[in-house]
Amino acid sequence: MSVAELLRPVVDLHRRDPGRLLQILREAQEILGYLPRPALTAIAEALDLPRARVEGVAGFYSFLHLAPVGRYRVLFSDNVTDRMLGSVELMDRLCNRLWVERGKLSEDGLLSVDTTSCTGMCDQGPALLVNGQVLTRLSAERIDRIGELIRAQVAMADWPSEWFHVADNIRRRDVLLDARWS
CATH class of the missing domain: 3.40.30.10 (Glutaredoxin)
Structure with a gap:
């Protein structure tokens, strides 16, 4: 299953609303453990947002992880x-x-x-x-x-x-x- 397919239920739950980006990122991280580049791309495409905006939000908050973190x-x-x-x-x-x-x-x-x-x-x-x-x-x-x-x-x-x-x-x-x- 692709990352986009894995995250589709999360994006759909939030009605593909770009205003729910932070919540979508948080829930995607719960599923994946962190936010790899393919996840950011899939979320950006699903919300019709520039990838740079999604990456900027993900990089701003210390509780979101762009690389794997420990237990x-x-x-x-x-x-x-x-x-x-x-x-x-x-x-x-x-x-x-x-x-x-x-x-x-x-x-x-x-x-x-x-x-x-x-x-x-x-x-x-x-x-x-x-x-x-x-x-x-x-x-x-x-x-x-x-x-x-x-x-x-x-x-x-x-x-x-x-x-x-x-x-x-x-x-x-x-x-x-x-x-x-x-």
Whole structure:
């Protein structure tokens, strides 16, 4: 079965609506694991869009993959706050411990490590995403343990739940949070 035939039900479900491009790309990636060039071409043709536009959208979002990614996709926050808190060193530590190069798929296909511009957690950094799930307040010890769990292929549902805790740091309304001026 060709890629176009494989993706036809997805495109048809969205009525070949170019306004649904992002959703179509996301669903195509669920089927294929990533978005290879033939998939981008098939989607562009089905939606009557320039291929460059489809590729541009696919390349813009860090949750869309133009190359194969591992079963565990780790994205470290690359914003200035996380960098100041040591995210680069922590990423290097994980890569070294698991023998994977940043931006590449591990030889066994288990892991890929890269950066994303923001996780939305700079107040609780350094932070990263594993398969879209945020982990905050990283330390060298936690990175080592994450590496062990990935290498042992432990399901994320069995990782320590406190690692996924996100604190609500909004304490009170004030000038920055729309308080009334006296």
